[in-house]
Amino acid sequence: MSNLKFNPRNLILLLMILVITLFRLLVTFNSDELQFANFSSIGAVALFGGAYFKDHLKAFAFPLISLFLSDFILANTIFSKYSNGFLYEGWYWTYLAFALMVLVGRVLLKKINVVSLLSSTLTIVFIHWIVTDFGVWFQNPSYTQDLAGFWLCLERAIPFEIRFLEGTLIYGTLLFGAFELLKAKYPVLKLQTQSV
Template identity: 35%
Template structure:
């Protein structure tokens, strides 16, 4: 943003982040989600660090409200373990802001894979610590991570597919409309 004006670049980035967040409401395989991609994209493309964190995390939270309502049958602002999930997303935004300012296929591949691992480790730690599903022992933590392994494949696939799609779609459009180019 520039002197209180919303730039075309800011508006397009925000529209893409919101589009990704709300695509979570469409039917999809478990854990095949655009959330890490939108966090990486926001971190890499917003000029303002405040916007880079606020907009992607708020977009995910708002889409979570809809998903939580569908799952619980009532409005649930934050589910058990939500702190860990949002912490993982914030770290993924930071990863995008550091690693993807200069885009290359190799950087995007490594960063997307890293985002998948960050989300897996932190969110499942939160499930173990706050969900009451596993004993609070080393064995319980290991069982929690083991139970999550089958979902990790879809997390990896979603992070890679959505990540490459959103970053390279934006680059394609930015090459046609130079006002969208990032510095």
């Protein structure tokens, strides 16, 4: 009939992203309001999607959709006081940072190993820190609109970025470790010569 063959790789990758994104919701819903702010799986999801989806559209779309769905739920429930009715103020800075994080996964994680995973994690934490806090600082009357004001904003964000680093390391270890184990056990999950 058809020469189209089913490859479960993309389905498994997508399911893993959705499951790990659920942890973001579970941790947030089961803690004090901001206790685990930025301790989330989104950095690991960005790297994972960038590293394993060979199709550019899927590499960016699936992680961004998972971020959007979890943001939408959080913005309309426990973080509704920070929401502007749809998401949260300055959401576009987060999504820009997230897209750049996926790009880091595509560029730095062509070969998955401990060194490349650690270096890409540090890179995305830096991207998250600079890009999202630029959005916090820019035109914010709480900060002077100069380098000193931006630096102050970055300093105040350090505890949040430490949590972001911790979350990315922990969730990244789970995601990457689990998929590498699955690939070893089920060779069908390895990248085929055809486009995935």
